[in-house]
Amino acid sequence: MSVSSRDESGGATPHAFSSPEIEAVYRAIRSRRDMRHFLPDPVAPAILTRLLEAAHCAPSVGYMQPWRFIRVTDRGLRGRLGELVEAERLATADALGERGAEFMRLKVEGIREAGEVLVVSLMPDRERFVFGRRTLPEMDLASVACGIQNLWLAARAEGLGMGWVSLFDPETLRTLLGIPEGGRPIAILCLGHVEQFYDAPMLEQEGWDQRRTLNDLVFEDIWGRQYPR
Known part of the structure; x- marks a missing residue:
């Protein structure tokens, strides 16, 4: 798919990037994958x-910047993270009922193999930020x-893979990493070099x-009215 820097009517869009730059952005979006298989090579x-600076450039409601990152380098601590994920993996399989065995065949994390592991947490004391959160906390x-x-x-633009792991008990992980009360871990990110990127999302490749x-997801004016495209 090629991307043009001209709008639908053919007029110029003066704030657009160059065509190669636009295409690079869309290429990163299309080829990003939730990776589970990593090489052990370190990340420079x-x-x-x-990458952390890119994360810190994200928009945040009321400019609260609620993200906090913990880089996990201790191998023993990584092992503890893996144990937390495994415990939740078993609980998830049980909750899935008849799809439990199918789920257990999936690889759900690369904590021990990835070059970098980051735990992302919401900061404590978030209740003092009301701007944009009064009705949508x-x-x-x-x-x-x-x-x-x-x-x-x-990361994808840099040629690195990343996987978002959410299979863990947040309170147990908060205590393990010494996150202050009120903080809430929401992600374990596995980041690193990969042999190759999946051709399609892994869960799609595995038939999940x-x-x-x-057309099923975009409506016009009211729910259910198909968006014309």
Whole structure:
């Protein structure tokens, strides 16, 4: 798919990037994958810093910047993270009922193999931020998710894979990492070099589910009215 820097009517869009730059952004979006298989090669410190800076450039409601990152380098601590994930993996399989055995065949993390492991947490004392959150307090979580997506796309552009692991008990992980009360870990990110990127999302390749069509997800004016495209 090629991307033009001209709008639908053919007029110029003066604030657009150049066509190759636009295409690079869309390429990163299309080829990003939730990776589970990693090589043990280390991530260059300069690249890791760039990725964290990209995350920190994310939008946040009320400019609260609620993201906090903990880089986990201790191998023993990584092992503890792996144990937390395994415990939740078993509980999830049980909750899935007839799909439990199918779920157990999936690889759900690369904590022990990845060059870098980051735990992302919501900061404590978030209740003092009201701007944009009075009726939607969960916008703190949405803001952190934007930061994670920034990091993910930047990682793909740098040729690194990343996987978001959410199979853990948040309170147990909070205590393990000494996160202050009121903080809430929401992601274990496995980041590093990969042999290759999946041709399609892994869960799609494994037959777990398929991507919905855009027509099923975009409406116009009222719910259910198909968006004309």
